[in-house]
Amino acid sequence: MDTITRRQALGTTAGALTALGLAGVTAHAAATDSRAAATTSAGPVDEVYQGRRIRISTEGGGHHGGHHSPGLPTVRIDGRELHVMRNADGTWISVVNHYETFADPASLARAAVRELQGAQLAPFAPMGGTA
Structure with a gap:
């Protein structure tokens, strides 16, 4: 039986969305840090x-x-x-x-x-x- 269950699909989707969210937060933090450095100089x-x-x-x-x-x-x-x-x-x-x-x-x-x-x-x- 190679079919994916609803629970597995939801778990995979939640994991992917979490990873995308973390990547967005990291990118925003990096942009804020570089903007702050540019402001002070x-x-x-x-x-x-x-x-x-x-x-x-x-x-x-x-x-x-x-x-x-x-x-x-x-x-x-x-x-x-x-x-x-x-x-x-x-x-x-x-x-x-x-x-x-x-x-x-x-x-x-x-x-x-x-x-x-x-x-x-x-x-x-x-x-x-x-x-």
């Missing part, structure tokens, strides 16, 4: 996007809660600092767009310009601080 940015000046400096690190944070870039839109944070997976978020992640500070700054719709950035005041 990026140089300074000075561009005009939708009429707004975006400047990103990697020298000296950004400010986080009024304290110097080595490794964080300083992102400025029209001379005003945009508070940025790096997630554990290497993506970036900002106070302007806190629920969407971005691959690098430059794409994050461009999204902030779009979200601001011409409004100026307000000074960031950490909790317990003053504006």
